[in-house]
Amino acid sequence: MKHICCLLLLSLVSPLSLADRIKDLASVAGVRSNQLVGYGLVVGLDGTGDQTNQTPFTTQSFLSMMKQFGVTVPEGERVTLKNVAAVAIHAELPPFAKPGQTIDVTVSSLGNANSLRGGSLLMAPLKGVDGNIYALAQGNLVVGGFGAEGADGSRITVNVPVAGRIPSGAIVEREVPSNFNSGQPLVFHLKRSDFTTAKRVADVINTTLGPGVARPMDSTSVEVDAPINPSQRVSYLSMLENLEVTPGEEAAKVIINSRTGTIVVGKHVKVDPVAVTHGNLTVTVSESVEVSQPNGLAAGTTAVVPDSQVSIEEEDNPMFKFAPGPSLEDIVRAVNNVGAAPGDLMAILEALKQSGALKAELVVI
Incomplete structure (x- = not known):
């Protein structure tokens, strides 16, 4: 089961980069509920x-x-x-x-x-x-x-x-005023801020309609010149929101849900050369009670004597090594080989981040 979980991790976080419609990447300023x-x-x-x-x-x-x-x-x-x-x-x-x-x-x-x-x-x-x-x-x-x-x-x-x-x-009973038909330029707000995506949205619009029509304002907003006539603005926006853009790739992140044990490792996560070992030490204490009774006619009283037994078990997990700049596949394979459960993987990732070997943002939710 441990191996299946980690292998599913690879298939979830390494999708191919596909083009998305602008309507799926951004919303129009002022058009809101x-x-x-x-x-x-x-x-x-x-x-x-x-x-x-x-x-x-x-x-x-x-x-x-x-x-x-x-x-x-x-x-x-x-x-x-x-x-x-x-x-x-x-x-x-x-x-x-x-x-x-x-x-x-x-x-x-x-x-x-x-x-x-x-x-x-x-x-x-x-x-x-x-x-x-x-x-x-x-x-x-x-x-x-x-x-x-x-x-x-x-x-x-x-x-x-x-x-x-x-x-x-x-x-x-009442309509909310909107500035959609004010004649001002349209502004697209990206649902996920990214400078690369904002630039690509502007480039696609300019390639379709001509240079200078769209201008990226920051990592979230792209301003686009638009017609003043309301009916023309609707047709114009319908055409714009169906243009396809390849969004910029996300920054390297490792997402950990501490409540469910879910771990998602991003595509661009890298690890510097480092050796890792992880094991659990289990201490078991068992208590039992014995009765001590004097022999024959010897003087003495019957007494209750506690008997304690302490045993220690330690998992024999081998040390594994990350080569320089391993890929996501290498990380998953190394964790599978050592047999780490999701809880153990959390501890390993946190230790890698503290050591500076994990080149990614560690997000705990």
Whole structure:
């Protein structure tokens, strides 16, 4: 199994360099989604709502809603709700979303409701970071989880029953202003900053449209001259985003996930000449108890005598040597030969980095 893991490592991190479309490498400045958030009530639950004696904000929200419909609850009257839950609502407003279009919303319980299954969200406004209302949400929830509880207090829960979604559950009411049609040059922002990739994007555009049309601004942004007419800008951008570019290769990195034991070694990782040995020392202490009893009629008392046994085992791992500037294949082969597990490989890589022999950035996530 150890050998299989390391060999898979080689196949994952040494892909061929292929050309990608600009739309896969970069986004257009100003063309972005916006986050919306809101608060509301889910009703129609089968006794699985908030316990209102522990969540007073649910009762306050319910009374406020009833007052808007002309229903007034006498002061001092105790209101007990079992079928209502206070929820947080969030959604993502896509770029150029127009009033009347619909978006999906996610609903999550704020109180101590046991389940939102079967509930319906009453109309709730969704606001942006500027405080304006951009959409109104309402509808029946789709909940993937469920729970069951017995009379003796035993219970079972599958997935998460206190969160759900409403497909097309919000109607857009306000459009987010955009400067896309301002007549200014278009700017592509690379999803992964790289000077080589930025230069190659500009070169491909200039080769297609003529010199000076595109200008790399830094390792992330490429500015491109564009038509002023909105319809022409759309056609122009459609053509640009489908141009293919060979991105620059990543810097040499070794990625270690300390929680899962996953290790990814980049293509350009090199190691200076160095010798490595790695072994584990195991100390085992076992305790047993023996009874000491005097012989025959001799004077003395029976005593309990502890008996301790200590054994030491050490793995006999040979030392292995990296030749000058080994490739990724050489590193994987050397580790396979010594039989190092992923945990051992982490320790070896960290020691190589500290010694200065590992010519790569060591990233622990």
